[in-house]
Amino acid sequence: xxAKDYQGLxxxxxIAEKRKKRKVFSxxxxxxxxxxxxxxxxxxxxxxxxxxxxxxxxxxxERVSIGEFxxxxxxxxxxxxxxxxxxxxxxxTLKVTLIAVIVAVPIGLATAIFLSEYASDxxxxxxxxxxxxxxxxxxxxxxxxxxxxxxPILREWFPSIEIFNALSPGIVIGIMITPTIAxxxxxxxxxxxQAMREGALGLGSTKLEVAFKVVLPAAISxxxxxxxxxxxxxxxxxxxxxxxxxxxxxxxxxxxxxxxTMTAYIVQVSQGDAGYGTTIYYSIYAVGFTLFLFxxxxxxxxxxxxxxxxxxx
Amino acid sequence: xSLAVSRRNIKVKLINHEIVKKKMKSRLYKxxxxxxxxxxxxxFGLLVLGILLYRxxxxxxxxxxxxxxxxxxxxxxxxxxxxxxxxGTIWLMFVVAPVSLILGVxxxxxxxxxxxxxxxxTFIQINISNLAGVPSVVFGLLGxxxxxxxxxxxxxxxxxxxxxxxLILPVIxxxxxxxxxxxxKQLREASFGMGATKWQTIVRVVMPAAIPGILTxxxxxxxxxxxxxxxxxxxxxxxxxxxxxxxxxxxxxxxxxxxYNWTSRPQVEFQALAAAAILVLLVLLIAMNSIAVIIxxxxxxxx
Numbered sequence: 001x002x003a004k005d006y007q008g009l010x011x012x013x014x015i016a017e018k019r020k021k022r023k024v025f026s027x028x029x030x031x032x033x034x035x036x037x038x039x040x041x042x043x044x045x046x047x048x049x050x051x052x053x054x055x056x057x058x059x060x061x062e063r064v065s066i067g068e069f070x071x072x073x074x075x076x077x078x079x080x081x082x083x084x085x086x087x088x089x090x091x092x093t094l095k096v097t098l099i100a101v102i103v104a105v106p107i108g109l110a111t112a113i114f115l116s117e118y119a120s121d122x123x124x125x126x127x128x129x130x131x132x133x134x135x136x137x138x139x140x141x142x143x144x145x146x147x148x149x150x151x152p153i154l155r156e157w158f159p160s161i162e163i164f165n166a167l168s169p170g171i172v173i174g175i176m177i178t179p180t181i182a183x184x185x186x187x188x189x190x191x192x193x194q195a196m197r198e199g200a201l202g203l204g205s206t207k208l209e210v211a212f213k214v215v216l217p218a219a220i221s222x223x224x225x226x227x228x229x230x231x232x233x234x235x236x237x238x239x240x241x242x243x244x245x246x247x248x249x250x251x252x253x254x255x256x257x258x259x260x261t262m263t264a265y266i267v268q269v270s271q272g273d274a275g276y277g278t279t280i281y282y283s284i285y286a287v288g289f290t291l292f293l294f295x296x297x298x299x300x301x302x303x304x305x306x307x308x309x310x311x312x313x
Numbered sequence: 314x315s316l317a318v319s320r321r322n323i324k325v326k327l328i329n330h331e332i333v334k335k336k337m338k339s340r341l342y343k344x345x346x347x348x349x350x351x352x353x354x355x356x357f358g359l360l361v362l363g364i365l366l367y368r369x370x371x372x373x374x375x376x377x378x379x380x381x382x383x384x385x386x387x388x389x390x391x392x393x394x395x396x397x398x399x400x401g402t403i404w405l406m407f408v409v410a411p412v413s414l415i416l417g418v419x420x421x422x423x424x425x426x427x428x429x430x431x432x433x434x435t436f437i438q439i440n441i442s443n444l445a446g447v448p449s450v451v452f453g454l455l456g457x458x459x460x461x462x463x464x465x466x467x468x469x470x471x472x473x474x475x476x477x478x479x480l481i482l483p484v485i486x487x488x489x490x491x492x493x494x495x496x497x498k499q500l501r502e503a504s505f506g507m508g509a510t511k512w513q514t515i516v517r518v519v520m521p522a523a524i525p526g527i528l529t530x531x532x533x534x535x536x537x538x539x540x541x542x543x544x545x546x547x548x549x550x551x552x553x554x555x556x557x558x559x560x561x562x563x564x565x566x567x568x569x570x571x572x573y574n575w576t577s578r579p580q581v582e583f584q585a586l587a588a589a590a591i592l593v594l595l596v597l598l599i600a601m602n603s604i605a606v607i608i609x610x611x612x613x614x615x616x
Contacts, residue, residue: 035422035423138598
């Protein structure tokens, strides 16, 4: 090639020429827009949930007054005229959640302390995957377990318990959220700097004292957040209570008799053939909206706790 | 000198070695006791998993044979099978896997590579973590209103698949974001330095490095979709179905729905059928989880 051909051609010119040739609709222009659109789907989903629930709940409140819904103490949607007081459903949900928390918090925290403070690396490598498996078991399987294993055992011990009750699904939901609490709390405890432990050990503390007086206070934001997330999952849990909790909404503190939670009511109505446009049809949205608010408050609380009380090291 | 003496006196008062020694025993004893308690609590989880598996296997293994896999559901327990349910689950995955992967990975790429740090980006991020906490039954209500009624898809494979895709979308987004974030910055800068455009860098450098992580997260998310029941019940999918879907607009039933149907019947035979179907579901999930773990272990060390 002749060197003359390149005279007067600088690199800048070559770049400019190449840039001119570049297509107007290049991937580099299209893709950011396309990707932004996909990112908007998640926002649209939230908006969709909010507007769906709001509109249909509004239709419900055209038929049933807000006052009756919020303060009524009877939930008999299938009688004529039906009564729609959500308190019995909330009481069912809270009973089950409370039992679940009583089961899951001590076991979950004890597991987290054991894994982060006492267990060797090898033990941790064996136990953590098992916790993941427990967390991945479908809830319908837990429901089956509650109805065919836990309930019969409970009835053997306390014959007065009904086949459908709050205790059995409560215990099983507790088992279900234990891995969540254990694993998130363990993450929080493991991220406490080793130097803090060694300082306390050097002053003559036992491992137990290190765990309770150094690690727990330092990791408290993560631990509380994990518990709140567990509670939120317990409130929203559906299949376990639908299978083992029964379908009799009642407003009481009795945990031995049949109950109904908000989630189980939605499932019950969806399974039956409540026609589109009936009050019962709209009622599942009002119940769903209440449920959504409960879990939203819990999730925001978890985020607030983990941000506000986070100790930075 | 007097100062030194007084200091020593204080020290002696502060640490009384006899009291320390006396307390030492009970402190050490407590430590061992609590270690035992913590260990028992940890083993409780293993115990539950063991009992659960034992119960399901001992109840269901008798029904688990080729005929069970290849029969339609039936009123007679000895003839019933999971043919429609298993096929429905596979059909569902044909919708959920591509839709949730495209949307999830797209969102993750946007957030990690393109998004500026402004309010809108923070809003999307917070929105995703809140979406992950919405109960699945509420997603069912969303699907019922939008897909089943407004778009008139009915209780079809498409409606069920889209609902499930939205349900697992937050999980896939977060997993993909973590995988993309784990790709070292130097790789991108080397690519830019060689004159590659942003999109070329993403497709040829970032994605190949991030794909194992994305796949692991996606498989775990899909296994959640396979086991999920509540939203599909709310959509109104039939609990009993004696034919297979021919297209994405036909109705379907899935494994968890079949299990739910059999579990809620009082007869012992149907509960055994439920246990057998649970076995199939668990084997499916364990297989998917193993694949995810293998991918994670195989590619983890490369970067």
